[in-house]
Amino acid sequence: MPTPRKSVQLIIAEDDEDDYFLTKSAFEKAGMRNEILWVKNGEDLLDLLKHRGAYAGGRSDGGPRLVILDLNMPRMDGREALERIKADPELRRVPIIVMTTSNAEEDIVRSYDQGACSFIHKPVTFADFVAAANLLKRYWLEMVELPDAGGVTWTKA
Secondary structure: OOOOOOOOEEEEEOOOHHHHHHHHHHHHHOOOOOOEEEEOOHHHHHHHHHOOHHHOOOOOOOOOEEEEEOOOOOOOOHHHHHHHHHHOOOOOOOOEEEEEOOOOHHHHHHHHHOOOOEEEEOOOOHHHHHHHHHHHHHHHHHHOOOOOOOOOOOOOO
C-alpha cells in the first residue's frame, strides 16, 4: 500500500496579476486542490520560503513546496531569486519550475545551471495554460517524490 502523500504547497512567483490568476485558474481547472500562494517578486519569495517579514509564522509542517517562477519581476527578479534559493542549504532542495515569456537561450542555460528543474515558455492561451497545468500536476504532484522543505521544520513566530 503506497504511503499517503503530504500536501504540496504551490508557490507562484509572478508580478503580473493577470498571469497569476490565469495560472491559478488553469491549475484549478486541471483539478489541483493544493494550497496556492502568490508572491510578486523574488524578495517576497525568499521571505515566504524563509518565513520572515510578512510571512513569519507561516506553514509549520515543513511539508514539500513547489515554486513556479517568472524571471522578469521587480525588486529582485527570478534569476537572482533562483540563484539565492539554490545557494541556501535550507532551500536548495525546493523544486523550481521557471515559467516565463523569455525565449533567450541565455535564460534557459542560466536557469538550468542555477538548479531549475524545468524551463517552460509561458503559454499564450488559457487552453494551453490548462494543458500545461495538467502535465505539471500529473508529473510534479502525482508522480514525483518531493522532499520536505529542506529538512527544516517551521514553527510559528
